[in-house]
Amino acid sequence: MATTQISETGAPLEPVGVEGCATCTALAESRQIAREVDDLPAVAHCNVQIRNHPHRRSSDWRTVAEQRVWGVAL
Template sequence: MGTQKPQGYSLTEPSAEPAAAPGCATCLSLSVARQNARCSDDYSAVSDCNVQLRQHQNEAH
């Protein structure tokens, strides 16, 4: 019995973390929170900050 790759399946690189927009206090706040979470080894919070930052950027920028 041979193994087959699923059709249409591919691995991709994780997307880069969103950067704060210059001059935006909300972006800066979320970026600082993300860095604080990373320093505390709370990678779930890092991910949450990335999600919130992307949502904010989609709505505000």
Template sequence: MARLCRPVQLGEPAPEPVPVVGCDVCGALAEQRARAYAVGDLSKVTDCNVEMRRHAHTQAARA
């Protein structure tokens, strides 16, 4: 039987986002992520990482 598609090539996973110092939202997400790791809830870990990456930081929080 002929193969209809090429094999999938996956790259290296992205590193976990680092919370921005002084950002309360990032801090809360980092705490949630740590608790999720502790109980083995990798789906929640991923959710926290996505939220942290998408979170819009103010210039004051980045300084």
């Protein structure tokens, strides 16, 4: 799960994505581009997406035989 850094004053800073996650990397790049063009709603949206992006432990993943899509085994 993404973490949120805390400033010296105790105020939360932007969330930091998980290293090596392509989704977190893409969102961080989008956030930087949005910041460069002063699109603050887009920056906030990227922060929410990074914060809410799920990361599971390898033990949480089901084997291919156990995976189901809409109740149908893959």
